[in-house]
Amino acid sequence: MxxxxxxxxxxxxxxxxxxxxxxxxxxxxxxxxxxxxxxxxxxxxxxxxxxxxxxxxxxxxxxxxxxxxxxxGVREAARDRIRQINNAARRVRDRAVEEREQMMQAQADYGGGNEDDHLEGNVGEELEPMPLDVPGSFSTPTPPRHHSPIGRPASRRQSPPRRLPLPPPHRYHSFPRYRLHSTPPQVSSSSSNTSAAMQHAEATYINTLSTLRSLDTRIINQARLSYEANVVKHDAERNVQLAFQELQRAVQSDDQESIDLALAMQESVTILLDDAHNAMSQYSTPLREWMEERPRASERLDRARLEFAMEREVFMRGVRSARGAREERGSQQLFEVDDDEEAWEPYDPRDFELITNEMITIPCNMM
Missing domain, CATH: 3.30.40.10 (Zinc/RING finger domain, C3HC4 (zinc finger))
Known part of the structure; x- marks a missing residue:
């Protein structure tokens, strides 16, 4: 008791x-x-x-x-059980509030607000399929074949009444078509002469990588919260089963007070199960959306990497060409003759053969 x-x-x-x-x-x-x-x-x-x-x-x-x-007795045990369930529910709610506050603080420290428009732009658009020879490293790529994108409206899900604030998203940029220059760009020792195409490809590559890393971080954190909410939901399911078993025992005892307490326990555990189910939906909905977005973000990174590799190869060819021209001019200057220097005289190798034969003939005559 x-x-x-x-x-x-x-x-x-x-x-x-x-x-x-x-x-x-x-x-x-x-x-x-x-x-x-x-x-x-x-x-x-x-x-x-x-x-x-x-x-x-x-x-x-x-x-x-x-x-x-x-x-x-049964009455005291039922009351203890209800009190334990209610206390467990309070602890779950307190922990959920604490975790939500920690997430909001982390998002504030990250430097952004609560924006739900991070799925705008080309999130719902079908991207062009990537070629099979997408370079895994910065080797010279093969230009891909272009396919016309299939446009379709982005599907929007109904958000739950209480939705977690989302971390500050990176804007997704639409990437230009792949370009190859017919001639190498003008290159000098200063990095300020880097072509606009090279700078754009580099910036796009950096931004798409940052976007994917941020998305992966959100997926990992949200998966942890979703897992914990799922554990609470499983516990709530188990409490419903135990409460129903308690109700069956109360009915068998034919004690009206025990039956009333068991019925009250049924209502309590049902409310807790509803709360756990709503929390699970609240955590799993953004996780599902981010998991669906990740393949598209990964494909954007592949395309940005491919364009960067192509522009990088063009840029390196220009650097090598400019360096070769400088070396050629330097070698020509080594063989230029000033006015006060003696010029190189042309010679015929046959003249050296004649002199050699004469030197051999003279000793033979002396003998």
């Missing part, structure tokens, strides 16, 4: 004993309710000792004396 808890006036307690042994705060001074005394004459805050007993403890936190009879 439930423990006998007697209300105590704080003024009647000695000053040096006005501290709750469980929460270590002043008795009756916080949010833990009024001070109460157990059958063993130890005083605690009501909520503190109630949470202690709800955690399957049956004895006093100080003297360990039994303060609750676990073999009580």
């Amino acid at each position: 439930p423990p006998q808890l007697t209300r105590v006036d704080v003024s009647s307690i000695p000053v040096d004993q006005r501290t709750c042994a469980i929460c270590q705060d002043d008795l009756g001074g916080g949010e833990n309710g009024e001070p109460v005394k157990t059958a063993c004459n130890h005083i605690f805050d009501r909520e503190c000792v109630q949470r202690w007993l709800d955690a399957d403890h049956t004895n006093c936190p100080i003297c360990r004396e039994e303060i609750r009879n676990v073999t009580g």
